Amino acid sequence: MTDVAEATGPEAQYRAxxxxxxxxxxxxxxxxQYVFYPRVAEPGTGARDLEWVAPSGLGRVCATxxxxxxxxxxxxxxxxxxxxxxxxxxxxxxxxxxxxxxTIGLRVEAYVDELDGAPAVLFRKVEGAQ
Amino acid sequence: MSHxxxxxxxxxxxxxxxxxxxxxxxxxxxxxxxxxxxxxDAGIPLxxxxxVFAANAVHSMASMxxxxxxxxxxxxxxxxxxxxxxxxxxxxxxxxxxxxGLINVAVIAYGSNQRSAGGFQGVSEPLPYEAxxxxxxxxxxxxxxxxxxxxxxxxxxEQLAEVPVAARAWANLNPExxxxxxxPLTVEEVxxxxxxSDPLGKLDxxxxxxxxxxxxMTRADRAKDTRHTPVHLLGAGVAHYHRMISTMPDLAxxxxxxxxxxxxxxxxxxxxxxxxxxLYDAFSINTLLFLEDLGFCAKGEAADFIKxxxxxxxxxxxxxxxxxxxxxxxxGMYGLFVMIEAISQIRATLDGAPAPRDAGGxxxxxxxxxxxxxxxxxxxxxxTIWGAPDTV
Numbered sequence: 001m002t003d004v005a006e007a008t009g010p011e012a013q014y015r016a017x018x019x020x021x022x023x024x025x026x027x028x029x030x031x032x033q034y035v036f037y038p039r040v041a042e043p044g045t046g047a048r049d050l051e052w053v054a055p056s057g058l059g060r061v062c063a064t065x066x067x068x069x070x071x072x073x074x075x076x077x078x079x080x081x082x083x084x085x086x087x088x089x090x091x092x093x094x095x096x097x098x099x100x101x102x103t104i105g106l107r108v109e110a111y112v113d114e115l116d117g118a119p120a121v122l123f124r125k126v127e128g129a130q
Numbered sequence: 131m132s133h134x135x136x137x138x139x140x141x142x143x144x145x146x147x148x149x150x151x152x153x154x155x156x157x158x159x160x161x162x163x164x165x166x167x168x169x170x171d172a173g174i175p176l177x178x179x180x181x182v183f184a185a186n187a188v189h190s191m192a193s194m195x196x197x198x199x200x201x202x203x204x205x206x207x208x209x210x211x212x213x214x215x216x217x218x219x220x221x222x223x224x225x226x227x228x229x230x231g232l233i234n235v236a237v238i239a240y241g242s243n244q245r246s247a248g249g250f251q252g253v254s255e256p257l258p259y260e261a262x263x264x265x266x267x268x269x270x271x272x273x274x275x276x277x278x279x280x281x282x283x284x285x286x287x288e289q290l291a292e293v294p295v296a297a298r299a300w301a302n303l304n305p306e307x308x309x310x311x312x313x314p315l316t317v318e319e320v321x322x323x324x325x326x327s328d329p330l331g332k333l334d335x336x337x338x339x340x341x342x343x344x345x346x347m348t349r350a351d352r353a354k355d356t357r358h359t360p361v362h363l364l365g366a367g368v369a370h371y372h373r374m375i376s377t378m379p380d381l382a383x384x385x386x387x388x389x390x391x392x393x394x395x396x397x398x399x400x401x402x403x404x405x406x407x408x409l410y411d412a413f414s415i416n417t418l419l420f421l422e423d424l425g426f427c428a429k430g431e432a433a434d435f436i437k438x439x440x441x442x443x444x445x446x447x448x449x450x451x452x453x454x455x456x457x458x459x460x461x462g463m464y465g466l467f468v469m470i471e472a473i474s475q476i477r478a479t480l481d482g483a484p485a486p487r488d489a490g491g492x493x494x495x496x497x498x499x500x501x502x503x504x505x506x507x508x509x510x511x512x513x514t515i516w517g518a519p520d521t522v
Contacts, residue, residue, distance in 0.1 A: 011258065037259040037377075063274035063381060066328040067266055079263055079270055081278075081376055091260045091274075091376040100328065104281040120262055 010038035026050040036088035057110035059084040133396040137522035139225035140360035143172025143346035152340040157188040160342025161241025168344040173357035181236030183220035187251040213505025217466040218512030222366035241342035242461035271375035271507035272413040273327035278381040283430040291320035293414040296442035301453025303491035309457040334414040341461035359480040365515040367392025386423035386511040393513035401425035405496040410504035411454040465503035472501035
């Protein structure tokens with residue numbers, strides 16, 4: 001994996017951060033808007049003043065599904081989309097609970113862990129949150 | 131003043147081939163066969179074709195492969211691919227090229243033997259930032275949107291199940307539909323079907339069939355001496371807001387809102403003017419979203435709108451009258467079949483039934499029909515409005 005200093009394009013930079021265990025998103029200096037997924041410019045304005053920032057990692061589940069799969073193939077797994085507090089939406093998985101117990105509106109936090117051998121941004125329930 | 135493209139191009143020929151199962155025939159066999167059948171239907175010789183529009187999951191340069199196969203040297207050769215709605219976009223581009231005088235006879239074609247060849251064939255590359263989590267697209271994306279929609283508007287799976295139930299009721303009237311002789315469907319059966327990706331069960335999902343289709347379009351002046359009464363393209367609009375589902379701006383609002391506005395503006399018509407409505411129902415949720423986004427009811431109210439068989443045979447609004455992607459045919463990309471059903475309903479009014487259907491399968495007095503296409507993961511939306519000559 002290329003390290004952050006050597007990575008040139010935004011996708012390579014994102015993956016280099018991820019390899020360091022860090023979930024980073026972009027923010028436009030001029031508009032203040034947060035951007036995910038990583039791009040060369042802010043969508044709509046074309047502003048090329050995106051800089052990397054660490055999001056709070058907090059968000060709320062806005063959609064969730066259970067991908068049904070036979071146990072011998074690994075069993076059911078969750079796929080959810082999370083609206084980050086900063087605005088952008090992320091597709092990922094909510095872990096640490098049964099895949100069908102993930103509900104819309106659930107408060108979650110991001111963490112970086114390996115998924116099938118590659119670093120990934122995953123989410124888990126924020127205990128005690130509303 | 132009306133839009134300069136309004137009514138200027140017309141569909142004068144159409145055909146489907148290998149609907150359902152077509153073992154032993156390739157995608158090209160089905161696509162090229164449909165083109166020849168559609169030209170025969172129009173009474174136009176192959177040598178007059180100078181515009182070729184095609185897309186499928188097999189041929190990366192479908193219009194080139196199709197032209198080679200049939201020996202056409204096209205003036206316009208277009209493979210533009212926005213998924214299942216490609217063919218509505220082709221109709222808009224064909225109408226533009228016809229009106230500009232670049233071409234005189236356009237064919238729009240599709241073919242797939244996916245069912246006989248072993249199952250669903252996608253055209254999509256793995257999507258960056260999503261593929262790692264192993265979504266089973268397209269269904270995962272549609273399931274996510276469905277979960278959001280049901281939660282946000284307090285709609286139940288029972289209410290959603292009215293969509294496949296109505297589609298089956300239409301299919302039961304259409305001998306060409308894959309589920310024609312499979313009997314009616316009940317809400318209970320939809321709910322009891324194997325869950326694929328919550329909250330979508332097997333019967334919320336479209337069929338996986340084979341099938342080829344083609345239409346022939348020409349300018350209205352050329353259309354006067356063809357075999358059938360021309361069915362005019364009154365309006366067309368395309369729009370997309372996203373490619374990946376995680377980037378869809380509002381999970382309950384598709385770009386059909388914009389494509390519909392554009393098509394209605396060109397046609398000078400609105401939803402209430404339509405005699406029949408054909409919506410690309412890859413999954414049950416599509417029908418609810420498109421009824422709302424195309425202005426047939428308000429956002430969040432489609433479940434109420436369709437209850438009591440309102441979109442089923444004998445209901446207030448005939449929707450997906452061939453049986454839809456859910457119960458008629460869905461060979462990977464279904465858009466051309468959607469347009470053919472809209473055009474067929476109008477032709478049935480003008481020239482008599484183009485094919486046998488059970489009583490009620492042809493909607494009497496259909497002169498205006500909407501055909502809406504969907505591509506990707508609720509991404510590329512394309513709306514076309516077709517009309518009888520006296521609506522131009």
